[in-house]
Amino acid sequence: MPWINKKLCTGCQTCIDTCPTDAILLIKEVAVIQEDECIRCGTCHDICSKDAVRHDGERIPDEVQTSLAWAKKLLNHDYYSDDIKKQKQLLERLQRFFTKEKKVAEKTIEQLKILQHEEYTD
Known part of the structure; x- marks a missing residue:
């Protein structure tokens, strides 16, 4: 974008x-x-x-920092701030969330390549 x-x-x-x-x-x-x-x-x-x-690729470092700031904000919430166990659980959930986002992106790229090959090959 x-x-x-x-x-x-x-x-x-x-x-x-x-x-x-x-x-x-x-x-x-x-x-x-x-x-x-x-x-x-x-x-x-x-x-x-x-x-x-x-180009949107130039925004990757900023987007990473935004994600980290969001994670840190969550970690500092009263619910998590004094409980290391809860903080570790949150970090694990956030890692699963971003892993899922990565998988969605990878699967989308795969499907776009298939679409390109099937529909837009000379």
Whole structure:
């Protein structure tokens, strides 16, 4: 999913004008991509002369930190904060949760490859 680097966006609206689904809005002089409307065509990324439209892979470190912050917030909740056993159980549940998310992503990628091979092979 493309995203806009707010520091680089000049509000020129070039990406807005070229988006085939009108998925980009200008809010406070900065382009914002509406995830539900975006079809991931890459047009906005290709047209932006300021390199403000970025690839989602660049967000991985931030997303990891967000997940860790969420885990730490849970660990500090009154229910867990004074009980090492409960904290360990929570960490195990969170690991299972993220393992499941990884499996969903892997299975989805497998199915997309099958779809590509079956439907979109020359």
